[in-house]
Amino acid sequence: MPLLTPLPNTGTHSGWASVLLLVAPLLLGADDGYLREIEEEAKRQAATVTIDQSPPNPTAATTANMGETTADRLASGLNQAGFEQALRENLPGTYALYQQFDATRKQKVYAAYQNDNRLAGITEQVIQLLGAKP
Amino acid sequence: MSSDFAKRWQTVLARIRDTEQRFRRPPDSVQLLAVSKTRPATAIAALAAAGQRRFGENYLQEALDKMAELKALNLEWHFIGPIQANKTRSIAEHFAWVHSVDRLKIAERLNAQRPAALPPLNICLEVNIDREPSKHGLDESQITEVAQAAAALPRLRLRGLMAIPAPVSDFERQRQPFARLRELRDRLNAEGLALDTLSIGMSDDLEAAIAEGATLVRIGTALFGPRA
Numbered sequence: 271m272p273l274l275t276p277l278p279n280t281g282t283h284s285g286w287a288s289v290l291l292l293v294a295p296l297l298l299g300a301d302d303g304y305l306r307e308i309e310e311e312a313k314r315q316a317a318t319v320t321i322d323q324s325p326p327n328p329t330a331a332t333t334a335n336m337g338e339t340t341a342d343r344l345a346s347g348l349n350q351a352g353f354e355q356a357l358r359e360n361l362p363g364t365y366a367l368y369q370q371f372d373a374t375r376k377q378k379v380y381a382a383y384q385n386d387n388r389l390a391g392i393t394e395q396v397i398q399l400l401g402a403k404p
Numbered sequence: 405m406s407s408d409f410a411k412r413w414q415t416v417l418a419r420i421r422d423t424e425q426r427f428r429r430p431p432d433s434v435q436l437l438a439v440s441k442t443r444p445a446t447a448i449a450a451l452a453a454a455g456q457r458r459f460g461e462n463y464l465q466e467a468l469d470k471m472a473e474l475k476a477l478n479l480e481w482h483f484i485g486p487i488q489a490n491k492t493r494s495i496a497e498h499f500a501w502v503h504s505v506d507r508l509k510i511a512e513r514l515n516a517q518r519p520a521a522l523p524p525l526n527i528c529l530e531v532n533i534d535r536e537p538s539k540h541g542l543d544e545s546q547i548t549e550v551a552q553a554a555a556a557l558p559r560l561r562l563r564g565l566m567a568i569p570a571p572v573s574d575f576e577r578q579r580q581p582f583a584r585l586r587e588l589r590d591r592l593n594a595e596g597l598a599l600d601t602l603s604i605g606m607s608d609d610l611e612a613a614i615a616e617g618a619t620l621v622r623i624g625t626a627l628f629g630p631r632a
Contacts, residue, residue, distance in 0.1 A: 341426070362431070363421030367414060393422065397415050 344387045350380045357392065364393045367400055375399045410454035416626050423614040434614055437482055439624035441466065445473040447628055452477050460484040460622055464491050471498060484622060486540050493517045501526040503566040503603045506540045508550050515557035524561040528603050529554065531588065533567040533581040541567065544588060551592050564601025565589050571608065578612035586617040
């Protein structure tokens with residue numbers, strides 16, 4: 271509050287200097303308070319960051335750079351190169367299996383995707399072509 | 405036969421990697437523990453040939469027999485079954501990890517019996533997260549006290565928490581107990597511990613566990629096939 275009080279008009283520089291000397295301790299005290307506020311704000315920001323690092327809700331787990339890709343489907347209508355890129359970004363494990371396939375099996379996966387773009391359906395198709403028995 | 409094991413192993417790894425991506429977990433942050441209880445040593449060897457190194461066993465004598473048979477493969481063995489106090493010496497002498505420490509007395513015995521020539525035994529505290537009378541595990545209210553005491557034992561390395569929730573099929577409901585366990589782990593870390601492991605998730609709730617922070621998933625049937 272004292273800092274918000276208008277300073278007295280002494281009319282001379284030496285008068286101002288005297289006033290500054292008088293209020294210096296108050297300014298220093300204000301610095302402490304200000305620093306405390308900054309520290310507290312920093313702690314609040316850190317807490318916010320920690321909260322942001324918690325695992326996201328699956329419904330929000332969409333891919334930002336794939337316009338129509340959703341949590342459970344790849345974007346539809348992709349050409350094979352686009353499909354492979356989307357597969358690599360969204361299903362890296364499935365993509366690793368897909369990479370082992372010859373061109374014929376890759377084409378079969380792509381054809382299956384054109385009929386069913388669900389992530390689960392694509393993985394299922396790759397596993398089926400891999401020949402793994404559950 | 406080996407080919408089937410390799411394909412199943414690759415399929416499970418693909419499922420884990422896909423789920424890591426889906427829930428924005430770092431790549432390879434979830435490790436696969438192959439649950440090999442009641443499986444023959446030949447099946448374990450086939451899975452090891454595919455690339456699997458970590459195996460989990462529930463029954464001590466069965467595990468010791470397989471360890472002897474597969475010694476040359478240099479596998480990492482995890483004990484994940486209920487622990488009787490009179491079996492702790494063998495467990496302390498033969499395993500790299502114990503996931504099912506459910507009372508301080510067991511931790512103290514493992515600590516006292518861990519051979520000096522071996523590195524500290526990695527342990528997880530088992531939490532009875534759904535408070536099921538039929539299941540082993542510490543109650544949440546006991547965890548802080550036991551964790552602080554176990555962390556102070558020099559021949560043990562307290563790595564984290566393990567739980568087996570009551571089975572449910574709904575994904576969101578599967579996540580709930582795992583989320584509670586993660587919060588419990590975070591609380592312990594806030595109190596000064598350094599737990600890096602959540603041993604949660606099996607074949608039927610793998611995705612929910614990874615969504616909530618699993619670092620080790622315990623998979624049996626999906627790797628070895630259905631039991632005969």
